[in-house]
Amino acid sequence: MTTTQGAGSYRIVAMETHDVRFPTSRELDGSDAMNPDPDYSAAYVVLRTDDGYAGHGFAFTIGRGNDVQTGAISALEPYVIGRDAEDLGALYKEMVYDSQLRWLGPEKGVMHMAISAVVNALWDLKAKRAGKPLWLLLAEMTPEEIVELVDFRYLSDALTPDEALQILKNAESGKRERIEHLKSAGYPAYTTSPGWLGYDDDKLRRLCQEALDQGFGQIKLKVGADLADDVRRFTVAREVCGPDYPIAVDANQRWDVASAIEWVTALKPFGPHWVEEPTSPDDVLGHAAIAEGIKPVPVATGEHVQNRVVFKQLLQAGAISYLQIDSARVGGVNENIAILLLAARFGVPVCPHAGGVGLCELVQHLSMFDYVSVTGTMENRVIEYVDHLHEHFTDPVVIENGRYRAPSAPGFSSEMHAESIAAHTYPGGEVWRNT
Amino acid sequence: MTTTQGAGSYRIVAMETHDVRFPTSRELDGSDAMNPDPDYSAAYVVLRTDDGYAGHGFAFTIGRGNDVQTGAISALEPYVIGRDAEDLGALYKEMVYDSQLRWLGPEKGVMHMAISAVVNALWDLKAKRAGKPLWLLLAEMTPEEIVELVDFRYLSDALTPDEALQILKNAESGKRERIEHLKSAGYPAYTTSPGWLGYDDDKLRRLCQEALDQGFGQIKLKVGADLADDVRRFTVAREVCGPDYPIAVDANQRWDVASAIEWVTALKPFGPHWVEEPTSPDDVLGHAAIAEGIKPVPVATGEHVQNRVVFKQLLQAGAISYLQIDSARVGGVNENIAILLLAARFGVPVCPHAGGVGLCELVQHLSMFDYVSVTGTMENRVIEYVDHLHEHFTDPVVIENGRYRAPSAPGFSSEMHAESIAAHTYPGGEVWRNT
Numbered sequence: 001m002t003t004t005q006g007a008g009s010y011r012i013v014a015m016e017t018h019d020v021r022f023p024t025s026r027e028l029d030g031s032d033a034m035n036p037d038p039d040y041s042a043a044y045v046v047l048r049t050d051d052g053y054a055g056h057g058f059a060f061t062i063g064r065g066n067d068v069q070t071g072a073i074s075a076l077e078p079y080v081i082g083r084d085a086e087d088l089g090a091l092y093k094e095m096v097y098d099s100q101l102r103w104l105g106p107e108k109g110v111m112h113m114a115i116s117a118v119v120n121a122l123w124d125l126k127a128k129r130a131g132k133p134l135w136l137l138l139a140e141m142t143p144e145e146i147v148e149l150v151d152f153r154y155l156s157d158a159l160t161p162d163e164a165l166q167i168l169k170n171a172e173s174g175k176r177e178r179i180e181h182l183k184s185a186g187y188p189a190y191t192t193s194p195g196w197l198g199y200d201d202d203k204l205r206r207l208c209q210e211a212l213d214q215g216f217g218q219i220k221l222k223v224g225a226d227l228a229d230d231v232r233r234f235t236v237a238r239e240v241c242g243p244d245y246p247i248a249v250d251a252n253q254r255w256d257v258a259s260a261i262e263w264v265t266a267l268k269p270f271g272p273h274w275v276e277e278p279t280s281p282d283d284v285l286g287h288a289a290i291a292e293g294i295k296p297v298p299v300a301t302g303e304h305v306q307n308r309v310v311f312k313q314l315l316q317a318g319a320i321s322y323l324q325i326d327s328a329r330v331g332g333v334n335e336n337i338a339i340l341l342l343a344a345r346f347g348v349p350v351c352p353h354a355g356g357v358g359l360c361e362l363v364q365h366l367s368m369f370d371y372v373s374v375t376g377t378m379e380n381r382v383i384e385y386v387d388h389l390h391e392h393f394t395d396p397v398v399i400e401n402g403r404y405r406a407p408s409a410p411g412f413s414s415e416m417h418a419e420s421i422a423a424h425t426y427p428g429g430e431v432w433r434n435t
Numbered sequence: 436m437t438t439t440q441g442a443g444s445y446r447i448v449a450m451e452t453h454d455v456r457f458p459t460s461r462e463l464d465g466s467d468a469m470n471p472d473p474d475y476s477a478a479y480v481v482l483r484t485d486d487g488y489a490g491h492g493f494a495f496t497i498g499r500g501n502d503v504q505t506g507a508i509s510a511l512e513p514y515v516i517g518r519d520a521e522d523l524g525a526l527y528k529e530m531v532y533d534s535q536l537r538w539l540g541p542e543k544g545v546m547h548m549a550i551s552a553v554v555n556a557l558w559d560l561k562a563k564r565a566g567k568p569l570w571l572l573l574a575e576m577t578p579e580e581i582v583e584l585v586d587f588r589y590l591s592d593a594l595t596p597d598e599a600l601q602i603l604k605n606a607e608s609g610k611r612e613r614i615e616h617l618k619s620a621g622y623p624a625y626t627t628s629p630g631w632l633g634y635d636d637d638k639l640r641r642l643c644q645e646a647l648d649q650g651f652g653q654i655k656l657k658v659g660a661d662l663a664d665d666v667r668r669f670t671v672a673r674e675v676c677g678p679d680y681p682i683a684v685d686a687n688q689r690w691d692v693a694s695a696i697e698w699v700t701a702l703k704p705f706g707p708h709w710v711e712e713p714t715s716p717d718d719v720l721g722h723a724a725i726a727e728g729i730k731p732v733p734v735a736t737g738e739h740v741q742n743r744v745v746f747k748q749l750l751q752a753g754a755i756s757y758l759q760i761d762s763a764r765v766g767g768v769n770e771n772i773a774i775l776l777l778a779a780r781f782g783v784p785v786c787p788h789a790g791g792v793g794l795c796e797l798v799q800h801l802s803m804f805d806y807v808s809v810t811g812t813m814e815n816r817v818i819e820y821v822d823h824l825h826e827h828f829t830d831p832v833v834i835e836n837g838r839y840r841a842p843s844a845p846g847f848s849s850e851m852h853a854e855s856i857a858a859h860t861y862p863g864g865e866v867w868r869n870t
Contacts (some may be wrong), residue, residue: 036534053864064536065546068510072545098562099471100498106688108717109544110507111500154715157692157724253541257592280589282543282744289592290640306543310718316720390723 055125119332143168190218215402224254490560554767578603625653650837659689
């Protein structure tokens with residue numbers, strides 16, 4: 001087990017950025033209570049080396065402002081040009097702790113998502129050079145190497161480096177078998193495709209049946225715009241899926257504390273598997289109050305949680321029963337490893353957010369690493385799946401019988417086809433020119 | 436009392452932005468434990484109307500990334516062009532709830548600071564049109580008009596519109612006398628000028644004496660880089676200022692929970708007036724644990740707190756004894772009014788962060804509004820003052836006997852001299868061309 005395959009001597013010599021947008025609002029795909037008209041977008045970055053490799057990464061946005069996000073990525077160019085991409089613990093921390101850029105967060109919002117995009121591109125590069133899919137590259141690193149990737153600042157009241165090392169060491173046993181199991185059986189998925197608010201009941205019914213037919217073990221419905229609508233839609237979904245099938249609901253930050261408790265109480269008879277993003281992603285104490293108020297319905301959150309410090313508190317406060325990492329919002333692979341370790345320390349299962357553009361492609365690697373090297377289990381864990389826009393990626397996710405197949409191609413599955421980038425570049429690409 | 440003076444019929448017809456940077460790192464002004472080499476900067480915006488008015492605003496940054504911040508402000512241009520600037524409650528909420536831009540926060544980081552800059556420019560414009568300094572314009576609005584400016588989403592578990600209205604109504608009595616008192620006596624200030632980490636002991640001693648001579652009732656020292664240094668510097672400051680003079684300390688997010696408690700315990704013999712930013716601004720529970728661990732030393736925080744939702748929790752958790760608003764990080768005047776009302780509800784005094792470039796100029800208006808219309812008192816309250824860069828503003832703050840004089844010129848005191856903007860524009864201005 002080594003991480004230096006393909007390293008040799010090389011330097012990153014170029015950074016390209018692209019403002020890539022898909023006109024998804026035309027079809028109401030992705031519509032929810034807070035995001036009625038998203039145009040799924042990627043602030044996309046390519047890092048090229050002097051020996052011919054390229055690492056790809058992106059921040060996901062939903063349209064307007066993708067130019068701002070792309071500009072923030074460009075501001076990181078001085079950090080990577082002339083560098084190799086081997087010590088990603090050090091390079092990640094250099095970007096996070098830039099003494100001037102840090103003021104723009106710290107560690108949140110546009111500037112932090114830019115770091116995420118670059119860090120993920122560096123990992124794509126590293127995995128491609130190693131000739132391995134990212135999940136396997138990470139799985140084969142030693143516990144000591146993994147701990148070096150993590151920034152423990154602000155975590156020590158919940159997780160120390162020694163405790164993290166112990167979690168990883170405890171998972172060493174059986175690692176090889178779990179790698180083989182992943183390769184043969186994949187990782188369980190759930191689908192949000194039936195549940196968008198913009199769909200009518202017939203479409204909901206048809207998509208619920210398709211989810212069952214395709215072998216998904218869970219679906220999710222968007223809620224929070226209108227309670228009567230939610231009751232009707234949950235009724236339809238229960239009719240199709242049966243009384244015991246896991247159906248989660250997602251309010252996308254729509255409620256205050258009291259209204260969350262009231263609304264979820266009205267949905268309790270339908271047995272929601274979890275309630276996702278009931279309120280502001282910044283409101284740790286609000287999530288805790290809601291969790292207490294809707295017991296035993298579990299609370300899930302994370303896709304908009306800005307960094308490990310907020311996740312730490314959600315865990316400390318007992319506010320969440322499921323932790324939903326996002327691959328491209330916090331500081332990339334490195335910070336997500338910190339979050340996986342925190343979740344393991346508190347015994348809370350990680351069920352990633354995905355969808356958008358490319359988020360399924362990325363996050364599968366992190367759940368698979370979690371399974372092999374951190375928790376050793378898939379029990380009570382599922383990765384979100386949404387069937388949008390995968391055709392634009394060179395190594396798209398493959399879902400078989402409701403499970404993610406373990407990627408085998410080298411890299412982080414983050415590379416988009418050059419033609420897709422060109423056609424969807426905003427505002428000059430052909431998709432946008434013709435509107 | 437009316438808010439429509441000077442309104443007439445007009446439209447905003449142009450938005451200009453400027454990337455303005457001051458090379459302050461050359462002198463170690465502003466150096467602290469996390470920000471060793473800031474170049475104080477403004478992502479600056481001017482909104483021009485078809486009848487000849489101009490509103491000025493800015494986001495404060497410390498150098499690199501100011502171009503990204505400026506670009507984020509430009510992304511808001513569609514919201515203001517063609518609009519009047521009278522209903523600032525509605526316009527503020529439109530920007531915060533843009534269904535696509537919101538993904539870049541929500542309500543945090545670069546995009547939220549951009550909203551802050553534009554909102555503050557709109558208030559500057561409104562106050563100029565009304566022919567009044569902003570604090571007085573706000574002070575003369577009715578409680579009902581003030582409540583309309585606030586976004587109560589995510590606050591209702593701590594502050595409802597009715598409760599906010601009651602706070603404002605309770606302060607109606609004596610308003611006119613307080614306005615007159617402000618005009619004659621000003622508002623108390625404290626100074627951070629002696630305390631930057633980059634200064635040697637002789638400079639510290641000299642600046643402490645100057646603070647006393649100038650009538651300041653409090654100073655603040657930066658701490659957190661080296662404990663022995665902090666003990667030595669606190670000793671020097673106590674020698675000059677005497678045993679009972681309020682000396683606050685500011686760690687600028689340097690510590691984890693345990694190290695904060697340990698470090699502050701070592702400084703306890705020197706009687707710190709408050710401990711500012713002991714840890715991550717995102718760590719509500721960490722601040723609460725530190726507050727408990729360093730009793731009776733009070734905790735202060737806020738300059739990096741991203742929005743009202745985090746302030747709400749700091750108050751709910753009893754984590755802070757002083758709340759430090761910043762004029763240009765949260766969503767401008769509107770969100771700061773929400774935060775002033777929250778603080779009043781919890782009985783926590785607001786002692787604003789200032790310094791940087793233009794932050795003193797802006798935030799004085801908010802404390803003065805707090806005094807006249809919200810809490811009715813200056814007791815236990817001070818506004819930070821740092822003597823940097825005021826000469827670049829057309830209506831600079833005036834400090835007399837350690838107090839801010841109430842501004843009398845129309846507007847938000849946010850306008851920079853055109854020559855200052857030109858000379859410090861990055862990278863083309865003469866200050867930067869000659870380096």
